[in-house]
Amino acid sequence: DTGVSQDPRHKITKRGQNVTFRCDPISEHNRLYWYRQTLGQGPEFLTYFQNEAQLEKSRLLSDRFSAERPKGSFSTLEIQRTEQGDSAMYLCASSPGRSGNTIYFGEGSWLTVV
Amino acid sequence: AQSVAQPEDQVNVAEGNPLTVKCTYSVSGNPYLFWYVQYPNRGLQFLLKYITGDNLVKGSYGFEAEFNKSQTSFHLKKPSALVSDSALYFCAVADNRDDKIIFGKGTRLHILP
Numbered sequence: 001d002t003g004v005s006q007d008p009r010h011k012i013t014k015r016g017q018n019v020t021f022r023c024d025p026i027s028e029h030n031r032l033y034w035y036r037q038t039l040g041q042g043p044e045f046l047t048y049f050q051n052e053a054q055l056e057k058s059r060l061l062s063d064r065f066s067a068e069r070p071k072g073s074f075s076t077l078e079i080q081r082t083e084q085g086d087s088a089m090y091l092c093a094s095s096p097g098r099s100g101n102t103i104y105f106g107e108g109s110w111l112t113v114v
Numbered sequence: 115a116q117s118v119a120q121p122e123d124q125v126n127v128a129e130g131n132p133l134t135v136k137c138t139y140s141v142s143g144n145p146y147l148f149w150y151v152q153y154p155n156r157g158l159q160f161l162l163k164y165i166t167g168d169n170l171v172k173g174s175y176g177f178e179a180e181f182n183k184s185q186t187s188f189h190l191k192k193p194s195a196l197v198s199d200s201a202l203y204f205c206a207v208a209d210n211r212d213d214k215i216i217f218g219k220g221t222r223l224h225i226l227p
Contacts, residue, residue: 004157031213033215035217040219040220041219041220042204042217042218042219042220043158043217044217045215045216048213048214056214091157091158093158099146099208099210100146100163100165100208102148102160103160104160105150105157105159106157107156107157108156108157110155
């Protein structure tokens with residue numbers, strides 16, 4: 001069973017550019033989560049999906065952020081018009097979807113906005 | 115809404131001594147509680163979880179955690195610390211009515227040789 005896969009692992013972009021991250025969950029996991037982590041902090045919830053349905057989006061997430069999971073398999077997280085404050089590690093996780101299930105994380109995608 | 119608190123930014127323990135990393139939580143319904151570990155520049159790795167049943171939960175690498183409902187705590191413990199246990203530890207909580215999992219800010223565990 002392969003783990004959660006995230007791509008790219010590292011991204012350096014100029015302020016104002018758009019970036020997109022991809023997450024491939026563990027096969028047959030129907031729940032997928034996105035978190036953001038900055039240095040010295042815990043993962044901050046961004047959004048999560050049950051299959052292709054986006055169940056919740058954090059109020060902390062500005063309109064520049066959008067996530068999709070069009071076929072209920074992989075997911076993308078896009079950040080438009082990046083700002084230096086967007087620099088962080090973006091973590092994806094997946095679970096089988098039943099209450100109380102463990103979520104399994106990918107290795108994360110580091111974003112640096114210069 | 116659920117929340118979790120890890121009151122210690124860092125815990126220092128001598129190798130071979132027992133360790134405890136503290137966590138308290140708040141949920142509306144019944145809690146689901148988790149511990150994860152993170153090594154530098156890596157994602158989070160699952161250690162253990164409490165869903166229901168026995169209050170003492172055993173997990174990976176010799177770690178265990180004790181669920182205390184009256185104190186709303188879920189402290190992580192290990193009888194004998196190893197230098198390789200040095201890492202960042204996160205407590206997390208969800209409740210049975212909202213599967214969103216919320217993480218604490220983390221506790222850095224430093225095991226001294």
